[in-house]
Structures are given as C-alpha cells and as structure tokens.
Amino acid sequence: MNNLSWEEFKNAISDYVGVEADEITEETDVYEDLYLDSLGVFGLGTHITENFHLELPLSAVATVSRVGEIFRLLVEQGTPSEA
Amino acid sequence: MPKTYFDIFNDNAERNPDKILLCIDDNTITYRAFMNETARIASGMKTLGIGENDKVGLIMSNSVEWYVVYWSAIRIGAQPVPIDPQSGEMELSRLIPASTVKICFAAEKYRNNHIIQVLLDLIPEKLTLEKVICFMDKLPENAPDCFITESDFRNGFCGEECSWFVPEADHTMSLACTSGSTGIPKILSVPYYGFLVSQMDMGSYLNFTSDDIMMIGMTLYHQGGFGMGLQMTLKGGTVLYQPQFQPVTFLETVEKYRITVIQLTSTLAKVLLSTPNFDSYDLSSVRICYFAGEVLPKELADIFVKKLNIRVINIIGSSETATMVVWDSARDGEVDPSDFRKLPFTDVKVIDAKQQEVPLGEVGELCVKTDAVITSYFGNPELSAEKIIADESDGKRWFCTGDLVQQQEDGRLRFAGRSKRIIKRGGNLVHAEEVEACLLTHPEIAAAAVTAEDHPAIGQQIVAYIQPVGDSRITRGQIAKYFDGKLSAYKVPDKVVPVEEIPKDIGKIQFKYLRKKEYTK
Numbered sequence: 328m329n330n331l332s333w334e335e336f337k338n339a340i341s342d343y344v345g346v347e348a349d350e351i352t353e354e355t356d357v358y359e360d361l362y363l364d365s366l367g368v369f370g371l372g373t374h375i376t377e378n379f380h381l382e383l384p385l386s387a388v389a390t391v392s393r394v395g396e397i398f399r400l401l402v403e404q405g406t407p408s409e410a
Numbered sequence: 411m412p413k414t415y416f417d418i419f420n421d422n423a424e425r426n427p428d429k430i431l432l433c434i435d436d437n438t439i440t441y442r443a444f445m446n447e448t449a450r451i452a453s454g455m456k457t458l459g460i461g462e463n464d465k466v467g468l469i470m471s472n473s474v475e476w477y478v479v480y481w482s483a484i485r486i487g488a489q490p491v492p493i494d495p496q497s498g499e500m501e502l503s504r505l506i507p508a509s510t511v512k513i514c515f516a517a518e519k520y521r522n523n524h525i526i527q528v529l530l531d532l533i534p535e536k537l538t539l540e541k542v543i544c545f546m547d548k549l550p551e552n553a554p555d556c557f558i559t560e561s562d563f564r565n566g567f568c569g570e571e572c573s574w575f576v577p578e579a580d581h582t583m584s585l586a587c588t589s590g591s592t593g594i595p596k597i598l599s600v601p602y603y604g605f606l607v608s609q610m611d612m613g614s615y616l617n618f619t620s621d622d623i624m625m626i627g628m629t630l631y632h633q634g635g636f637g638m639g640l641q642m643t644l645k646g647g648t649v650l651y652q653p654q655f656q657p658v659t660f661l662e663t664v665e666k667y668r669i670t671v672i673q674l675t676s677t678l679a680k681v682l683l684s685t686p687n688f689d690s691y692d693l694s695s696v697r698i699c700y701f702a703g704e705v706l707p708k709e710l711a712d713i714f715v716k717k718l719n720i721r722v723i724n725i726i727g728s729s730e731t732a733t734m735v736v737w738d739s740a741r742d743g744e745v746d747p748s749d750f751r752k753l754p755f756t757d758v759k760v761i762d763a764k765q766q767e768v769p770l771g772e773v774g775e776l777c778v779k780t781d782a783v784i785t786s787y788f789g790n791p792e793l794s795a796e797k798i799i800a801d802e803s804d805g806k807r808w809f810c811t812g813d814l815v816q817q818q819e820d821g822r823l824r825f826a827g828r829s830k831r832i833i834k835r836g837g838n839l840v841h842a843e844e845v846e847a848c849l850l851t852h853p854e855i856a857a858a859a860v861t862a863e864d865h866p867a868i869g870q871q872i873v874a875y876i877q878p879v880g881d882s883r884i885t886r887g888q889i890a891k892y893f894d895g896k897l898s899a900y901k902v903p904d905k906v907v908p909v910e911e912i913p914k915d916i917g918k919i920q921f922k923y924l925r926k927k928e929y930t931k
Contacts, residue, residue, distance in 0.1 A: 341887055342885040342886065342887050343885070343886050343887055343890075344886075344887050344890055345885070345886070345887030345888055345889070345890040345891035346887070362890075362894075362899060364899060364900060366835060366836045366868045366871075366900065366904075367899070367902075367904070369865070369868050370865075370868075370871060370904035370905065373865070373871075373904075373905075374886070374905070
C-alpha cells in the first residue's frame with residue numbers, strides 16, 4: 328500500500344491524455360473514453376509511475392481498462408522506486 | 411580548361427576592387443584585399459613546403475582569417491580541412507591523422523575550448539604536425555618548435571606574390587568534415603570543378619548579382635554554410651556570417667546593411683517572428699530566404715511569402731551533394747514546402763534497398779546527381795561504395811542521400827523523413843520530422859526536437875523535447891488534444907520533456923546538449 332491520492336492521480340492522467348480532470352471518473356475507460364491505444368496505455372503507465380516514483384510491472388497495466396482499476400492497482404501493488 | 415575559382419575572384423576584384431567580399435562581426439575584406447592576402451599566406455605555405463594535395467587544417471571559428479587561410483591553401487593546389495573549433499582532444503587526435511593534415515592554423519580558443527592548449531597536450535606524443543600556426547600574440551613557454559605565431563609566420567615565411575594553381579579535371583578542392591549522425595566523423599572529398607559549377611549554377615538560378623548582400627546563420631566550417639556563401643561571392647556579392655543567432659541583432663543587421671538574402675531554419679524563423687515589435691523592422695530589402703535543416707511548415711513559409719513578400723527556397727540536400735532538390739515559392743508556391751522538385755541542373759531518382767527505381771507513389775530513398783557529388787569519403791572505400799554510384803552515361807556521380815521520399819504524379823518528391831530518424835513504435839513507423847513539423851505549428855511551442863527512446867514494452871517510444879514560448883507549461887495531454895485530427899493518434903509523442911533551449915548550432919538538432927527546463931514557480 329502507498330498513499331497515492333485519487334486527486335493527484337486524476338490530474339496526472341489529465342496531464343497525459345488531455346482530458347479535463349473533472350471528466351475523469353473511476354469508470355472512465357482508457358481505450359473508449361481517453362482514446363489511447365494499447366501502446367498509449369503503456370506510455371500512460373510509464374508517465375504515472377515516473378511521476379509518483381512508483382514501480383509496477385507494466386504487464387499488470389495491460390490487463391485493465393478502467394481508470395479506477397489502474398488506480399487500485401497502483402495503490403495496492405505499486406512499490407516506491409529508487410529514484 | 412574552365413575558369414578556376416581564382417580566375418573568377420580575380421575578375422570580380424578587377425571589376426569591383428573595393429567591394430566587400432566578406433564581413434564577420436566588424437571585420438571585413440574586399441575583393442582586392444582578398445586577392446592580395448591569399449597571395450601572401452599561400453606563398454608562406456609554399457615556403458613551408460606545402461604543395462599540391464597536401465592537407466592544411468583550420469581549427470578556427472568564423473573569421474576573415476579563416477577565409478584567407480582556406481583559400482590560400484586552394485590557391486596552391488593544397489586541400490584545406492576545416493575542423494570544428496569546438497573539437498577537443500579525442501576529436502582532434504582522430505580527425506587530424508584521418509585527414510592526413512600536415513600543417514594546421516589554429517585559434518587560441520573558441521568559447522571555452524582552449525585549442526592551442528589542446529594541441530600542446532597532444533603534440534608530439536599523440537599527434538604529429540609539421541607546423542602549427544597559432545593566432546595568438548605569444549606562444550606558451552613550453553611550446554615545441556613546430557608551433558609558431560601567425561605574425562612570425564607572416565614575417566618569416568610569406569612573400570607578396572603567388573600565382574594560382576590550375577587544377578586537373580579530377581582535382582579535390584577540400585576535405586569537408588561532417589559530424590555524422592553517429593558521432594564518427596565523415597571526411598568528404600569535394601571535387602574542385604564540380605563544386606564550382608554547382609555553386610555557380612545555384613547562384614545563377616537565384617539571380618545573385620554583385621549588388622546582393624547575403625547573411626548566413628550557419629558557420630564557415632560547415633560545408634553547407636560555406637557553399638551558400640560561395641554562391642554569392644562567385645557572383646561578386648557580399649556575404650555576412652552571423653552564427654550566433656540573436657533575433658534583435660539579426661533584424662537590425664538586415665535593416666542596417668539592406669540585406670537581400672537571408673538563411674534561416676524553421677526554429678529560428680519562429681523565434682524571429684515572435685520578436686517584440688517585429689513589424690517595426692524594415693525587411694523590405696530581403697528578396698530571398700533560404701530554409702534548410704528542418705521541416706518547414708506551410709503556415710510558416712506563407713508568412714514569409716505572402717506577408718513579407720520574400721521568396722522562400724526550402725532545400726533538402728547534404729554536404730555530399732552541395733546542390734539539391736528545392737521547394738521554391740516562386741515556382742511551387744501552391745504545394746506544401748515538403749514537396750520538392752529537382753533543379754534544372756540536378757537529377758533525381760527514387761530507389762529501393764536493391765538500388766532499383768521504385769514505382770510512382772512508393773516511398774524510397776532519394777538519389778541525387780549533381781556536378782558536386784563528392785568523389786569519395788576520404789579513407790573510407792566501403793562507405794564510398796555504399797553511398798556513391800557512378801553514372802556511366804555521363805561520368806557524373808549519384809549520391810544516395812538517406813532521405814526518404816515519395817514521387818508524385820507531377821514529378822514532385824514528397825519528403826517522408828530521414829531513413830535514420832524513423833521511430834519504430836510498436837508496429838508503426840513514425841517519422842520524427844513529421845511529428846516535429848506538427849509540433850512547430852503549435853502557438854506555444856518555440857522549438858521542438860523529436861527522438862526515439864527505448865521502451866521495454868513497445869520497442870521505442872516517441873519523445874518530444876519542447877522549448878515552450880516563454881514560461882508556457884505544455885503537457886502531453888495538450889499536445890494529444892492539439893494533434894487530434896491533424897495526425898494519427900500513434901504519432902502523438904509518448905513523452906513530452908520541456909527544455910530550456912533546443913540547440914541547433916549547425917542547423918541540425920544537437921540532442922546531446924538538451925537541458926531540462928526549470929520553471930521559476
């Protein structure tokens with residue numbers, strides 16, 4: 328567990344995809360609503376993990392598609408990185 | 411035999427002896443003084459035992475002295491070898507032996523590079539030179555005998571007269587060093603008559619005359635910057651070099667000297683246009699602007715052509731070909747500046763990996779045939795064989811440029827990128843130039859450089875280094891939004907890194923000097 332906040336997480340996603348943070352909910356689908364392709368989801372994963380200095384196996388990100396699921400993955404499995 | 415460079419310069423000097431040939435900072439040299447000075451320095455080189463095909467190194471920044479030394483070597487049939495004055499020990503200890511330089515003319519320092527000190531550290535253990543002529547008042551105490559000051563060289567070795575060498579048809583004019591995109595320098599053997607004819611043809615195509623004044627932002631030691639200036643001086647005009655780009659100084663200089671021809675890159679042009687009070691400067695004397703080195707967006711070209719009434723020439727070419735294919739607003743104004751056409755005196759073909767011509771509409775590598783195509787990469791027969799193809803029909807040479815183009819129905823060539831700058835993102839190929847061109851149209855982006863970064867999952871990801879206008883904050887999200895509808899989604903940069911500045915000393919992006927932007931708040 329780590330203390331990543333939902334607000335910060337949402338803002339970081341907004342910074343990456345260009346959709347207003349207010350429009351992002353736990354139910355938002357990264358493919359349908361954020362227009363990312365599968366490679367883009369990897370890019371998003373890298374952006375988030377670098378931003379919050381967390382490590383998460385990239386393969387884990389590939390299995391989910393809702394923002395809330397990514398958030399929970401990060402909170403539960405994200406470990407602080409060295410940097 | 412056709413006319414030599416010195417026949418032409420001498421004609422210009424007789425016609426207009428006091429005409430300024432070259433102006434750098436506040437130093438100038440007239441056509442007459444150029445003929446006299448090159449005779450002096452050339453006679454000194456002769457006294458030192460330098461003659462036909464000997465190599466003379468120049469490790470100096472842009473200066474009138476650089477120009478005189480360069481042409482003095484040519485005057486006696488020797489080959490000048492211009493070397494980037496930023497070069498340090500590692501570069502010089504490789505480049506000087508590789509180009510077989512015998513004597514060297516060197517400035518004391520350039521920016522923070524102490525050139526003479528670097529040479530002192532290398533000679534004689536790691537490097538041999540017969541003479542090092544130093545542009546400094548007094549030599550360091552420990553300097554070996556082969557070091558002399560420029561004034562001792564003038565007083566001890568130089569006379570007043572020196573006839574000029576008339577070369578054979580296949581004579582090499584100079585060795586031009588390019589940094590090479592891999593960091594390993596390439597040394598080009600530039601053909602004497604071929605380069606002369608091509609630069610003369612280009613000057614004629616653009617109607618350069620002795621009334622023209624040209625300002626160049628590239629450096630003299632860069633073959634492209636040197637060649638552009640030569641197009642003007644062969645016609646008897648004046649050339650100014652201003653490699654340190656300061657937008658206000660640039661605009662003031664145009665006004666002051668009533669400059670008629672300028673050279674810019676897209677990035678520099680954007681900086682120039684954003685200068686406060688840009689509209690208050692009188693640029694009405696400028697009739698031609700050369701663009702090279704970067705993608706030129708149509709929007710930007712249009713500002714020059716339609717608003718400022720300046721003819722725009724956008725070129726793709728390389729040091730290896732000298733003349734190239736161009737987009738010329740006077741001829742091609744209606745199409746995008748990435749659609750190029752050959753010049754009346756150049757020839758092109760588009761080939762595949764097996765050197766066969768590809769059908770219309772397919773992407774292939776651009777091959778260019780000009781008089782100036784280099785005869786070889788000096789000391790590198792393998793690379794020469796790979797890139798230079800002899801044309802048996804006329805004895806000229808084709809050069810495989812590494813530029814990818816697509817030939818259109820009307821014969822135009824659409825630039826598709828550098829074969830070396832392709833980013834392999836997952837299953838897609840992305841041309842860095844195309845992404846840069848789109849970024850450059852963003853109002854809050856002053857400059858952009860796109861490159862590939864290895865990524866564990868997708869192979870390579872697209873990284874965009876962005877120099878924002880002022881302190882604008884630009885996120886990847888904003889760029890994704892901006893790209894929406896302009897380019898395919900897979901071409902949106904995966905990572906956006908704001909940087910202080912995108913250094914482009916010689917027109918190409920210098921990725922190694924990029925520094926992350928620090929925001930004040």
